Amino acid sequence: MVLVVVNLIIFLIVIEVIGKVVLGVTVLAFPAFLLGINEDQLETKLTSRTMDSKWGGQTENIEVTLNCEQATQTRDALSKALYTRLFDYLVEVTLHLYY
Numbered sequence: 001m002v003l004v005v006v007n008l009i010i011f012l013i014v015i016e017v018i019g020k021v022v023l024g025v026t027v028l029a030f031p032a033f034l035l036g037i038n039e040d041q042l043e044t045k046l047t048s049r050t051m052d053s054k055w056g057g058q059t060e061n062i063e064v065t066l067n068c069e070q071a072t073q074t075r076d077a078l079s080k081a082l083y084t085r086l087f088d089y090l091v092e093v094t095l096h097l098y099y
């Protein structure tokens with residue numbers, strides 16, 4: 001889990017703007033491996049979001065590509081969630097060792 005957080009922070013610098021969000025997919029390979037997911041899934045989650053549109057009785061899923069600022073916020077949220085889970089796990093393990 002520590003490796004996931006460290007590697008995620010390292011590859012976070014990869015998001016650049018050249019008219020759109022660009023991710024080096026090869027850079028995502030190791031974090032995706034550590035998280036146990038496909039590189040494409042990780043890239044999709046970091047660079048787009050799915051919105052549910054309901055009109056009448058129908059539901060439609062719309063996939064929206066994120067701009068750089070939104071992708072950065074998504075990346076930061078993922079990193080924060082992973083860090084929080086890691087910290088909680090370490091606290092729990094440490095408390096069980098001493099009590």
